[in-house]
Amino acid sequence: MDPAQRPIGWWVKHLDALLEDVVDTAVAGEGLTRRHWQVLHSLAEAPADEAALASSLADFDGRVPAIAADLYGRGWVDRTTGALTLTAEGRTAHERLERAIGRVRRHVADGLSRQEYERTVLVLRRMAENIERALGRES
Structure with a gap:
């Protein structure tokens, strides 16, 4: 693939x-x-x-x-x-x-700006929160 x-x-x-x-x-x-x-x-x-x-x-x-x-x-x-x-x-x-x-x-983090790294972490956290909410496991 x-x-x-x-x-x-x-x-x-x-x-x-x-x-x-x-x-x-x-x-x-x-x-x-x-x-x-x-x-x-x-x-x-x-x-x-x-x-x-x-x-x-x-x-x-x-x-x-x-x-x-x-x-x-x-x-x-x-x-x-x-x-x-x-x-x-x-x-x-x-x-x-x-x-x-x-x-x-x-x-x-090589090749990533600080903003790119922070944004990536933020996006992953939001995705995890979305799934936790959908599963009724809000933290």
């Missing part, structure tokens, strides 16, 4: 699979996956209890408890306060990985 004729669903799935691969590759040297990065980055933004973290990342998959346990085992996450928080080692790992992920993000 001519790529210009492929529907948006094909492109969304294809892009997601490529993002999975490129982020997995970027963090593989640390023995991590894209899901590890998502958990680590979420905790770098703010501590969270495991249930809240799992809920915020539920659209990705249900492996948050296992990933949080792995990060805890690496000494990157502390659980003593009831909330998951990054340790000093975890913050250092996040900073190191953030540089790699920054390179990935720059490659993804």
Whole structure:
């Protein structure tokens, strides 16, 4: 099929699979996956209890408890306060990985203006909202 004729669903799935691969590759040297990065980055933004973290990342998959346990085992996450928080080692790992992920993000947006990127995100968000509304799952 001519790529210009492929529907948006094909492109969304294809892009997601490529993002999975490129982020997995970027963090593989640390023995991590894209899901590890998502958990680590979420905790770098703010501590969270495991249930809240799992809920915020539920659209990705249900492996948050296992990933949080792995990060805890690496000494990157502390659980003593009831909330998951990054340790000093975890913050250092996040900073190191953030540089790699920054390179990935720059490659993804290569050739796009900031406005094109922002518009694309806006359009995809609106499409998702339209479908959620049609399914009665308004967020």
